[in-house]
Amino acid sequence: MNATATAKLAIQTTGLGKKFGKRQAVSNLDLAVPHGSVFGFLGPNGSGKTTTIRMLLGLVTPDSGNISLLNKPMPKSAASVLPRVGALIEGPAFYPFLSGRANLVRLDAADRTSTSSTRSNRVEEALEKVGLGKASKLAVHAYSLGMKQRLGIANALLRERELLVLDEPTNGLDPQGTREVRNLVASLATEGTTVFVSSHLLSEIEQMCSHVAVMSLGNLVAQGTLEELRSTGQHRAMLRTPDPNVAIEVFARLGLETKPEPTHEGDCPQLRVVLGSDAQVPERIVEELVRAGVRVRGFVVKDPSLEERFVALTGEGFDLAQ
């Protein structure tokens, strides 16, 4: 990567790795998060997102590799970089017997570069931004999970930040709260803040982010803009026909892979065909099918979806990584 491109990266890691005992939590990770992007860090549970974030913020020392945060090496420059970074790490954590407000005051006071004269104003503002203005004097043990999550986000917003690192920020939020977080992220992004947000839910990343990196088993399996990731996906087609066997032969002849789609008893059978990344001309395929006597009752070409791409990259189902 050339120098100007590097200077525009808010986060850059090279060869980042971390082992817990025998378990490789993160391996050989090269992240490149452009300045000003809303960058989705996507991966199933246990794929190494939180571990990566802990390393970025200097909480965990990497076994290998380098980290540059806002163009400064981490963890060496933690004292000068971290005041410019707001973070939510693996969920919120607060003193239960203190009010939401007192908790934020405490964390702000811990940062010796923060200005004490503006502290109480900044705390109020952060609480307002996440909709906790009315609950600010309530002890945190009386907060619901969603309120704690909001308080965690408020902590990340205590000062003007150049970078926000949000680890699963919508965990525990209701749909309304999720929408609010999405809007908050969008408004911060328009102000120029770089947002690095992790999630195990594609739909969330898809709605919030301009860029995405996909993790699987501690490895980076894809990285780029949402469009780039989408376009590397495969076009597919669905064929509805009472002659599936003949159709499969035709597809095989055309070098296309097929999978029977589950259908209800009595319904017309369906076949799913992978067309590849540059979809073959569909009318040619249909022509071949008709010539072979296949009764085509329906033929639909589907653009590559991120969902399928995500599943292809990270595996399907409820199996936890490893």
Next chain:
Amino acid sequence: MPSSGLFLNELALLFRRRRTWAMLLALGAVPVLIAVAVRLTSGPPSGRGPAFLDQIAGNGLFTAVTGLFVCIPLFLPLTVSVVAGDTIAGEAGAGTLRYLLTSPVSRAKLLAVKYAVAAVFCLSATLMIALSGIGIGAALFSVGPVTLLSGSTISAAAGVGRVGLIALYIALSLLGLAALGLFISTLTDAPVGAMAAVAVLAIVAQILGQLPQLDWLHPWLFTNHWLDFADLLRDPISWSSYGQNALLQGGYLLVFGTLAYGRFASKGIVS
């Protein structure tokens, strides 16, 4: 002064916890119990019981001294174990450590602040006993000129000064234990485990201190000078035990402070 923000905040936090006040009130109740017991059974001195007990009826100031003396082996170390064991492990267990460190605060500073707060607690604890003792002693008995162990007599005001010196001495005595607690607190994310371990060490050190076979070890035990405050009740004051104690506690602070830093600086924060 932005850099003192963390210390003041942590200090305020210590005194905002109900646990802290429960411990301080329990400590303050000890001289009250002693004074009430002495008052109710007022008779000729029996010669039994803890040192200074027989002087209470004659001079209320000795309630404070007796209270401090009684709390040294168990009560004080127990409360200091709770505070010192909780310093880092408590934050780790609650998950707040990751937010403190990314706020950011350097690990060395966090350790120093946490230790300073624990030290303030040591002093608060002994002062609590002293003040409660002086108060209840004055309420139930007469307070007058104090006859010292060396036989000479000093004014009541000077006697209060001596009680203050003893409280300071005992607070100083507890600093080594607090440093040990700080170190143990960096080893675990379970605060209760750290507290228990520190308390056990305080007891074990005292038991070892009573075994004559281990004479060679005694000068190195942080508990070695815990009961040597009687020198402060002589005229003129013999400062040698104060000095030796300060040296010993300072040594513990140096060693365990360094160990705590060594451990904490490289610790992966995964809680």
